[in-house]
Amino acid sequence: MTFSPELEAKLEKLMNSYPPGRKKSALIPMLMFTQDEVGSITQELVEEVARRIGIPTVQVDEVVTYYSMLHRKPMGKHHIQVCTNISCLLWNGDELYEHAREKLGIGHKEVTADGMFSLEEVECMGACSWAPAIQVNYDFHHHVTKEKLDQIIDSLRKLR
Amino acid sequence: MLFNDPSPLEVKILTRRLGLPNSASIETNLANGGYKSFEKALEMTQDQIIQEVKDSNLRGRGGAGFPTGMKWGFVPRQSPKPKYIVVNADESEPGTCKDRVLIENDPHLLIEGCLIAAQAVGAKAGYIYVRGEYRYLIGILDKAIGEAYARGYLGKNILGRGVDFDLYTHTGAGAYECGEESALLESLEGKRGQPRIRPPFPAVAGLYQCPTVLNNVETYCAVPSIIEMGGKAWAALGIPKAGGTKLTCLTGHVNRTGVYELPLGFPVEKMINEVGGGIRGGKKMKAFIPGGSSCPVLTGEEAWPLTMDYDSMAKAGTMLGSGGVIIMDEDTDMVKAALRIMHFYAHESCGWCIPCREGTAWLKKLLTRLNEGVGTAKDVDLVGDLADNMLGKTFCPLGDAAALPTASIVRKFRHEFEAKLARAQAAVPGMANNPFAIV
Numbered sequence: 116m117t118f119s120p121e122l123e124a125k126l127e128k129l130m131n132s133y134p135p136g137r138k139k140s141a142l143i144p145m146l147m148f149t150q151d152e153v154g155s156i157t158q159e160l161v162e163e164v165a166r167r168i169g170i171p172t173v174q175v176d177e178v179v180t181y182y183s184m185l186h187r188k189p190m191g192k193h194h195i196q197v198c199t200n201i202s203c204l205l206w207n208g209d210e211l212y213e214h215a216r217e218k219l220g221i222g223h224k225e226v227t228a229d230g231m232f233s234l235e236e237v238e239c240m241g242a243c244s245w246a247p248a249i250q251v252n253y254d255f256h257h258h259v260t261k262e263k264l265d266q267i268i269d270s271l272r273k274l275r
Numbered sequence: 276m277l278f279n280d281p282s283p284l285e286v287k288i289l290t291r292r293l294g295l296p297n298s299a300s301i302e303t304n305l306a307n308g309g310y311k312s313f314e315k316a317l318e319m320t321q322d323q324i325i326q327e328v329k330d331s332n333l334r335g336r337g338g339a340g341f342p343t344g345m346k347w348g349f350v351p352r353q354s355p356k357p358k359y360i361v362v363n364a365d366e367s368e369p370g371t372c373k374d375r376v377l378i379e380n381d382p383h384l385l386i387e388g389c390l391i392a393a394q395a396v397g398a399k400a401g402y403i404y405v406r407g408e409y410r411y412l413i414g415i416l417d418k419a420i421g422e423a424y425a426r427g428y429l430g431k432n433i434l435g436r437g438v439d440f441d442l443y444t445h446t447g448a449g450a451y452e453c454g455e456e457s458a459l460l461e462s463l464e465g466k467r468g469q470p471r472i473r474p475p476f477p478a479v480a481g482l483y484q485c486p487t488v489l490n491n492v493e494t495y496c497a498v499p500s501i502i503e504m505g506g507k508a509w510a511a512l513g514i515p516k517a518g519g520t521k522l523t524c525l526t527g528h529v530n531r532t533g534v535y536e537l538p539l540g541f542p543v544e545k546m547i548n549e550v551g552g553g554i555r556g557g558k559k560m561k562a563f564i565p566g567g568s569s570c571p572v573l574t575g576e577e578a579w580p581l582t583m584d585y586d587s588m589a590k591a592g593t594m595l596g597s598g599g600v601i602i603m604d605e606d607t608d609m610v611k612a613a614l615r616i617m618h619f620y621a622h623e624s625c626g627w628c629i630p631c632r633e634g635t636a637w638l639k640k641l642l643t644r645l646n647e648g649v650g651t652a653k654d655v656d657l658v659g660d661l662a663d664n665m666l667g668k669t670f671c672p673l674g675d676a677a678a679l680p681t682a683s684i685v686r687k688f689r690h691e692f693e694a695k696l697a698r699a700q701a702a703v704p705g706m707a708n709n710p711f712a713i714v
Contacts, residue, residue, distance in 0.1 A: 133443075143448050144446045182448035183449035185448050238623065239451075239619070241375050243371065243601075244525060245533075250408065
């Protein structure tokens with residue numbers, strides 16, 4: 116598998132970040148960075164990462180099944196993550212999540228038919244003082260109301 | 276950028292550069308006292324640095340509150356193995372969003388803290404483990420690290436003083452458990468984030484089984500001001516036994532939610548009413564969590580007279596924790612709150628040990644039923660018993676973190692569970708024993 120030159124440069128820097136003989140440390144960052152480009156953790160990607168680090172594929176699978184941000188299936192182009200944990204719940208994060216479900220017509224970890232959006236009810240994302248919060252891919256949005264959520268989704272739709 | 280206006284009651288030590296134009300750049304940092312403490316530390320012996328940190332009474336700001344100077348003192352400096360600095364930037368404790376503010380606005384403060392820690396124990400390399408959700412902070416940190424290398428504060432022969440130190444960022448991928456120090460190390464070695472048997476502690480056998488200093492972001496960020504002011508002067512900012520300031524995240528039902536730097540020992544009432552602008556809508560405070568959802572919950576009446584420090588909170592049967600204050604007003608449904616908290620721990624339990632894996636799953640089932648109005652008063656007792664039976668029986672603190680808030684909510688707000696059951700069962704006869712209602 117080959118990746119974009121930018122990603123290859125990033126992976127090279129990553130592999131040089133650990134002491135000799137400790138290449139396995141690069142595993143989780145490598146999966147995160149390559150997933151961003153490939154879209155999900157495919158079997159081909161598992162084999163490629165295992166080959167580059169020099170470990171059996173089972174050691175990659177062990178990690179993929181553990182971490183919640185590593186996905187076997189592709190998520191939407193815009194992955195909407197709504198926090199409903201306690202501090203967001205106290206500012207009606209649960210109602211915001213229900214609103215997102217209705218608006219997008221999909222449930223937890225589902226993808227719209229056009230592949231544009233996916234939705235996930237997530238645990239605390241570290242935006243507790245600016246609740247309720249959502250993340251679209253890696254971008255934070257704070258103090259999100261239903262109207263603000265509609266605006267975010269509508270403007271992303273126009274981007275296509 | 277800052278997310279909330281500062282409060283005039285803050286004592287801005289760690290956050291003093293926040294709000295300056297381009298506060299994350301090395302130019303702003305250097306023009307406002309940055310790296311001066313590291314230069315001072317270069318003139319000090321390792322024992323002197325560790326003594327200042329001990330004198331400061333700084334305790335770990337991630338939640339456990341272990342004395343930092345003592346932790347550094349445990350590192351066997353004579354060991355022939357390499358020593359490492361690891362930063363826990365896996366900020367995941369519900370209610371906590373302070374490390375993000377520090378890194379985003381003053382990443383060089385963290386780098387300087389790491390440099391001083393490295394100097395204290397003779398470490399040549401360090402890793403900043405950043406939770407996966409905080410990807411944008413990796414960009415900010417990598418830029419700052421690049422600036423520090425270019426100015427000779429990182430790399431080989433730092434400032435011509437014959438000291439070497441390399442610093443790297445490392446992303447996690449979504450796992451609360453990786454905030455536990457030994458699970459973080461497993462993750463940093465490319466494995467599932469499951470805890471290790473301790474002892475040995477990371478100070479002796481940490482990253483790659485080598486001596487490792489592992490602290491929270493805020494802990495490292497406190498070190499430059501300790502070296503600058505002297506440990507005793509820094510301690511005097513707080514109260515006896517709890518030195519300095521603490522970044523406090525006000526969350527939940529207060530008017531001015533936000534992150535504020537307050538001296539240790541700050542009164543809860545003043546924090547809520549003056550810093551936080553009072554309870555939203557002029558309501559009463561029903562419940563109070565001092566430092567993240569892992570702490571036992573206090574009632575409003577219990578919390579008002581307390582002060583924000585380790586001893587005051589311990590005496591009240593809870594913990595200062597991470598500084599993630601969660602405030603719930605009189606309209607809060609405590610059954611729903613207990614369920615949401617347990618939903619989190621059941622999701623995040625790593626599955627390694629049985630009391631936690633099974634305990635959190637069963638507690639979530641029981642609380643889901645009770646929240647739907649299914650069950651009897653005996654089931655409320657069962658929640659308390661289950662939580663008690665997890666306490667102290669799990670491999671790492673996650674089991675306690677799940678059990679403590681749950682046990683405290685069912686004991687202090689038992690009437691709410693009973694009222695919810697009564698309401699549901701008055702509406703639907705037979706609900707208590709409805710086998711089809713089991714979820």
